[in-house]
Amino acid sequence: xxxxxxxxxxxxxxxxxxxxxxxxxxxxxxxxxxxxxxxxxxxxxxxxxxxxxxxxxxxxxxxxxxxxxxxxxxxxxxxxxxxxxxxxxxxxxxxxxxxxxxxxxxxxxxxxxxxxxxxxxxxxxxxxxxxxxxxxxx
Numbered sequence: 001x002x003x004x005x006x007x008x009x010x011x012x013x014x015x016x017x018x019x020x021x022x023x024x025x026x027x028x029x030x031x032x033x034x035x036x037x038x039x040x041x042x043x044x045x046x047x048x049x050x051x052x053x054x055x056x057x058x059x060x061x062x063x064x065x066x067x068x069x070x071x072x073x074x075x076x077x078x079x080x081x082x083x084x085x086x087x088x089x090x091x092x093x094x095x096x097x098x099x100x101x102x103x104x105x106x107x108x109x110x111x112x113x114x115x116x117x118x119x120x121x122x123x124x125x126x127x128x129x130x131x132x133x134x135x136x137x138x
Contacts, residue, residue: 108117 105117108120
């Protein structure tokens, strides 16, 4: 003689008419009851298990999507860091070039060639004005 606890399910479905088995009902199930569903007799256990499996699969899909997205973000961050490093070295070289140019202009201004320096400044201003005018017309 064994006691099995479970749920007695009516014809309306597991949620609508489920009620716990009483000792009499459990005893009447007796030794010959089916043991394939771990002691639950017609309990709707498979319905909950299927829902859990479906939700688990949905969660697994979402986790894999987030994982691939985070890997793509990591790759993009590495590329952006490399680009910023390259830009930093380019700006450093440009800064060195501008320092050398300013040094040459200072050397020119100290000499007696102030007239030449004035012409050079006017020419640079004219070039910038022409470039501005060309860009404005586009």
